[in-house]
Amino acid sequence: MRFAEITGHEDLKKVLVSMAESGRVPHAMLFYENEGCGALALALAFVQYLDCTGRHDGDSCGECPSCRKISRLIHPDLNFVYPTATAIKSDSQTRSASDLSLGLWRELVLSNPYFLENGLYRTLGIEKKSGTIAVSEAKSILEKMSYSAVEDGYKTFIVWLPEKMNAEAGNRLLKMVEEPPEKTLFIFITHAPEKVLQTIFSRCQSLRIPPQxxxxxxxxxxxxxxxxxxxxxxxxxxxxSIGKALAAISGQEEEAEFMRLFSDLTAAALSKDLMAALDVGERIAALDSREKQKAFCNFAGDCVRKIFMLQQNMPQIAWLSPEERGFFTDTAKRAGQGFCRKALGYLDKAAALIDRNVNAKIVFCDLVNRMFLSV
Ligand SMILES: [Zn+2]
Structure with a gap:
């Protein structure tokens, strides 16, 4: 990534460029930001600038072999550490959990370097767990540091969210952060500097990445x-925060998609059109991840609860927005009294089956068929 690809943060770009030009690059830096404000993008642009052989006009060239490798995150001397779930076990001494999920990490960073913490967990499929940086990550860093750089430039370790590092991992790293080998650079990116181990924090030069x-x-x-x-x-x-804005936009799009599916499903069931209902089942099964399919089940469960409240004459706790009032009031009138109780059970069951890796097409065709019969 070139500096030019990052919108704004002009003062920070100048600071980083002059650091590189003067040859006074600290060996450990800590970028702190509110999440989604661009710290990772700036770190990547900085690393690319440091190693670029064709720098011009205060930016990397984007074309030399080093730029090309760094921009695709495949440079052999560019290493990443980030929180993962303890369930992802490293398979040997040399491959940590961060290394094992590197493909997913790369895809995420390349598609949106402003992603939020829960965006990473969602990508790794560990949404409900809290990520940590385990001691195996520190061991893996130490091991990588013991080899010399593959190429001529810096050997860089970007540690995303060091506040998730446990004390044992932090202590192992400490000496290396204190006195790293020549041309080694640590960049820690944190959303909570007060939670970073004090011993690490105090050895870093910190840089505040402000909201834009x-x-x-x-x-x-x-x-x-x-x-x-x-x-x-x-x-x-x-x-x-660009990251928060992007997440809100995609959340809104997802919600609109779920609402379309739910309203098409109830319309098909109420008009006794089985083929249309099965078509909705296929569309739910085609949602692009199991997480999303489960999220649809939760969303549909909330919709059914709203219908139930209306049927019980309690519109004040159905929490309807003005735009959705018409749809829910009409559906509540037309659906039978027993529908909500049965539908909630079916939706819970579908979510549980998806969690157990049952074929999504079978699960959702069964779900819509049952909803069709119970409306
Ligand atoms: Zn270059």
Missing amino acids: PKEDVARALVKLGTDGRTAEVYAGISGG
Whole structure:
């Protein structure tokens, strides 16, 4: 990634460039930010600049062999450590959990370097667990440091969220962070500097990555493909975080998609159109991850609860927005009294089967068929 690809943060880019030009690059740096404000993007642009053989106009060239490898995150001397679940076991002394899920990490960073912490857990399929950086990660860093750099430039370790590192891992790393071999660079990126082990924190030169002005967030969103009006709205409520704005936009899109599926399903069931209901089942099964399929089950469960509250004459606790009132009131009138209780059971069961890796097509065709029969 080149500095030019990052919207805003012009002052910070200058600081980083002058650090590199003066040859006074600290061996351990700590970037701290509110999540989604661009610290990882800046770290990657900085590393690319440091190793670039064709720097010009305060930026890396983007074309030399080193730039090409760093921009695709495949440079042999660029290493990443990030929180994972303890369930992901390292398979040997040399491959830590971060190494094992490197493919997923790369895909995530390349598609959106502003991702949030729960975006990583979602990608790794550990959404419900809390990630940690275990001692095996520290061992793996030490091992990698014992080899000399494959190429001529820096050997870099980007540690994302060092606040998730346990004390044992931190202590193992300490000496290396204190006195690393020549041309080694640690960049720690934290969302909670007060939780980073004090011994690590005190050895780093820290750099605050501030929230971005609304205009910069909006410009970045447009560059990433959001239309101008949506970008403006979400830039205004993002707290200066491109990552939070992107997550809110995709959450809204996901919710709209789930709502379409749920309303198509109830419409098919109420009009006794089995083929249309089965078609919805296939669309649910085609949602692009098991996490998303389960999220649909939760979403549909909430919808069914709203219908139930309306049927019980308790609209005040159905929490309906003005836009959804018409749909839910109509469905509550037309669905039978026993529908909600049965539907909730079916949805819970479908989510549990998906969790156990049962074929999604079978699960959701069965689900829509049962919903069809019980409405
Ligand atoms: Zn270059």
